Amino acid sequence: MENRTEIGTLGEFGLIKRLATPFAQHQGWTKLGIGDDAALLEAANQLTVTSTELLIEGVHFDLSYTPLQHLGYKIVTLAVSDIAAMNAIPTQIMIGIGLSNRFSVEAVDELYAGIKTACEDYQIDLVGGDTTASPQGLIVSVTANGVVDSTQVVTRSNAKPNDVICVSGDFGGALMGLQSLEREKQVFLANPDMQPELDNKSYVVLRQLKPSARFDIIHELRELGVVPTSMIDSSDGLAAEILHLCEASGTGARIFEKNIPIDDETYLAATEFNLSPLTAALNGGEDYELVFTVSQSDFEKVEKIADVTAIGYMTDLKNEKVMVMKSDQIVNLTAPGFN
Amino acid sequence: MENRTEIGTLGEFGLIKRLATPFAQHQGWTKLGIGDDAALLEAANQLTVTSTELLIEGVHFDLSYTPLQHLGYKIVTLAVSDIAAMNAIPTQIMIGIGLSNRFSVEAVDELYAGIKTACEDYQIDLVGGDTTASPQGLIVSVTANGVVDSTQVVTRSNAKPNDVICVSGDFGGALMGLQSLEREKQVFLANPDMQPELDNKSYVVLRQLKPSARFDIIHELRELGVVPTSMIDSSDGLAAEILHLCEASGTGARIFEKNIPIDDETYLAATEFNLSPLTAALNGGEDYELVFTVSQSDFEKVEKIADVTAIGYMTDLKNEKVMVMKSDQIVNLTAPGFN
Structure with missing residues (x-):
């Protein structure tokens, strides 16, 4: 056989x-x-x-x-x-x-x-x-x-312990946009006369339907003279992207729940759908934001970029990719399909 | 509406x-x-x-x-x-x-x-x-x-009247390979115990299943110091490719039936399938041979390449793309889907 x-x-x-x-x-x-x-x-x-x-x-x-x-x-x-x-x-x-x-x-x-x-x-x-x-x-x-x-190229594999993990924009919006659109589709299929109810979903729907690639951030980094040590775009969700950077760079990571940027509308939509906003941000995907690391010394400059948030740092404990919860509890970072 | x-x-x-x-x-x-x-x-x-x-x-x-x-x-x-x-x-x-x-x-x-x-x-x-x-x-x-x-680039658009139209290899084989495989498929579907009869089809079947891109010709042209005036690969059949070169270069073309290279096995297979070998060569497609033009002065060199055949020449009559038949009759070159 x-x-x-x-x-x-x-x-x-x-x-x-x-x-x-x-x-x-x-x-x-x-x-x-x-x-x-x-x-x-x-x-x-x-x-x-x-x-x-x-x-x-x-x-x-x-x-x-x-x-x-x-x-x-x-x-x-x-x-x-x-x-x-x-x-x-x-x-x-x-x-x-x-x-x-x-x-x-x-x-x-x-x-x-x-x-x-x-x-x-x-x-x-x-x-x-x-x-x-x-x-x-x-x-x-x-x-x-x-x-x-060649001096500006950033791969996934050059992050060092203590580098600051930064992200552009916010996370989970594209998933909540998808959920909202899927719900309206089901409503429409059940009753074609129903009007879509997307009034308070304009941000998340736009995140799903018309995402932007963040070249504004790339240009700001250049103006500041900063070359990230590693970078990836978030197509599969924030957690998966951090795990990718850690795996390629041979580092661990520690991020902080309280620092993860989630838009208010994303938060409300997730609550409405009985989904944890944090899960939407970590595993939602399709946000096309940048996830990157910079050295501690470069972080002073990067901090000045309006739409960038520091969410944690790389560690030398390569088997530990963790998130510190608001409750101070420490949990493992996981992503579906990632092993 | x-x-x-x-x-x-x-x-x-x-x-x-x-x-x-x-x-x-x-x-x-x-x-x-x-x-x-x-x-x-x-x-x-x-x-x-x-x-x-x-x-x-x-x-x-x-x-x-x-x-x-x-x-x-x-x-x-x-x-x-x-x-x-x-x-x-x-x-x-x-x-x-x-x-x-x-x-x-x-x-x-x-x-x-x-x-x-x-x-x-x-x-x-x-x-x-x-x-x-x-x-x-x-x-x-x-x-x-x-x-x-940049001195070696060859597009479709630079052929001149009187340039010689050359081709590598032979034409129509890939189509006859496809026809043979399709026939065996129908036989197999009708009776799964039948063995495929592809004994005298090895060349045409290989032309269909495992074509080669002709970099041997590209290298020979370089060794001879010849840069074609126009070139295209034959994916849609010889006639369509000549029409493409003529349209892009603003020329007419005159090719000769007697010069079109058709392999013996292709010829026999076409006859077996009640198809004109000439039609198979002109409109068959998927041969991935090169169709190119060279100036008259370069032709002396190109003639020395074993697997290249001159099949005609470009003309200044841009509305006339014709083939001279063995009978001396002159017919228009046409290709399905080409207008």
Whole structure:
């Protein structure tokens, strides 16, 4: 009988590791391949940063409540967010789309209107792509490139004990936006005459439908002359991203519940949905904020950035990734799917 | 009532043009974006070439007769074939995969074994990717990068009247391989005890399942000091590719039936399937051979390359793209989906 191991037994990261390990490196100018947010390709003076994503209807997005224009914008955001996570400036994208016959030209126009707005906001060029038929639903592949000086590159792996763990923005909003939209969808399906009740959900819905990549933070860090010691963008939730940084850097981490930034609307929405706001922030995902570490000496400068919060520090206890609760209780940081 | 235009009314090229036109260019170093086989990004001394494709099970491949290892190899081939078409040397790829729960780890291992073999053959690095769930079947996105000196870049648009139209290899084989495999599939579905009859089909089946990108030709051209005036790889059939070169260069073309290279096995298979071998060659697609033009003065050198054939020449009659038949009759060159 043939061996058959279910992919679920490996998990996504296990699968990636398994797939990537056998590959030899042939090109001297490939400075960094699989294993970080993006790949690094050496140009003469600057490095080219490149990253790719594959998004599938029904897995990554639900068109029953996602306007195609917002989806177009979001596709670009999540691709360039990986470029930001390398401390690089985005430059180009390529987009492949697979379309079932459910989609009209006008629908594709809307999708690309959102992509165009994002290209203008991020000052990047669409330089290629592919369009094809899809037997079912919408499929989107997106590749983003960026550039960065070799002295400015930030990977996940250079955090040191005592470095301050910082985050941009706030967390959990995108999840609560998703929950709100899902609830309205169910209400609508049960009774199509019902009007959506999203009045007090405008912030969280926008966090879900139209997230931004934080190049404002990247530019502020440059103006301050600060290069983070490690950085990642939060697509899978704050806890998972901290665990990624710790694993890559070989450090432990200690963060503080009281410091985790959660917007009031996120807090109220979570309460309404009988969800812990803290869990939403730690495990929610899709916030596309930056999670990074800076040395103690750089922290004085970083503190001045309005939308950055220090939430804890790295430690030399590499087996201890913990959160200090408001009650002073200490709990392990965990993330679904992370082992 | 909302406007609704079916995508089919535009065709693939019309759709791409419609989607690409509104985008402004922001980056000075984007030397060439949408509209050729790949995008050109300027590095200091060399240009980076990048291209992306999206492949969907049931649209681009049929796993009932395509071994996953061959599929992995073919994915890389068709991505780097676009790099060859720019006269560039491939350097890196990124691959995204969407997998339904039908696929086991072993199955994905097989796919990546083929990708790995191709990476070794082409001496390129896998530098990134994405893996995700798919509700149905296998989805693959692939992005390839390459480098080329700015003096060596070959686009589609620089062919001149009287330039010689050359091709590598032979045409129509991949289509006849596909037809043979499809027939065996139907036989197997009707009676699973039947053994496949592919004995005299080994060449055409290999052309379909494991095509090669023609970097041997790229290297030979360099050794001879020849830079083609235009070039494209043949994914949609020889006729479509010539029409592409003519349209981009603003030329006409005259090719000769008697010069079109068709392998004996392709010829026999086409006859067996009641298909014209010439139609298979002109409209078959998936051969991944190079179609290029060189100046008359360079042709003396190119003639020496064993696997290159001159099939005609460019003309200044831009509305005339014709083929001279063995009977001396002159017919228009046409390609399905090309307008």
